[in-house]
Amino acid sequence: MHALIKIIKHSQGQTFLEVIIALALIVLFLSGVAVVELYSIRNVEYSQSKSLASRLARQQLERARVVRDSAGIDALTICLSTCYINSALTPVPLTPTGVFGQSLIMENASQTDCPVPTATAGQPNPVYYKAKSVVSWSRQAGVTPAPGVEMSTCITDWR
Numbered sequence: 001m002h003a004l005i006k007i008i009k010h011s012q013g014q015t016f017l018e019v020i021i022a023l024a025l026i027v028l029f030l031s032g033v034a035v036v037e038l039y040s041i042r043n044v045e046y047s048q049s050k051s052l053a054s055r056l057a058r059q060q061l062e063r064a065r066v067v068r069d070s071a072g073i074d075a076l077t078i079c080l081s082t083c084y085i086n087s088a089l090t091p092v093p094l095t096p097t098g099v100f101g102q103s104l105i106m107e108n109a110s111q112t113d114c115p116v117p118t119a120t121a122g123q124p125n126p127v128y129y130k131a132k133s134v135v136s137w138s139r140q141a142g143v144t145p146a147p148g149v150e151m152s153t154c155i156t157d158w159r
């Protein structure tokens with residue numbers, strides 16, 4: 001019993017130091033968890049923006065196909081610089097304002113961009129464009145990859 005009292009008296013001086021060390025370790029652990037949470041929240045926001053931007057880019061390419069099918073490929077010549085095809089399927093030279101900047105650029109396609117089949121006798125050569133849809137959004141602080149999506153496809157009047 002006497003030895004037990006001696007151990008308790010001896011350890012009483014270390015209890016305050018042990019509590020401070022334990023609290024410091026807890027604070028370090030919790031601050032590490034908070035940092036990981038902040039990074040994960042930022043990555044989730046980036047992933048959501050990238051997913052929406054991908055959907056908007058695919059939508060622009062699909063709208064270009066619809067304009068080609070309904071009004072002909074010549075209706076897309078306004079996009080040889082930069083354009084935006086709105087929900088009324090009208091190519092306009094302005095890109096929308098807001099969180100996501102969207103643009104569609106039609107370029108003359110090369111053989112490496114779009115493999116062009118040989119024209120049949122008596123038929124005119126088909127017109128080929130490489131349609132490139134670019135969607136970007138406001139830069140988030142600390143995000144390494146550039147906040148933007150670029151997709152492209154070949155569009156032709158050949159059927």
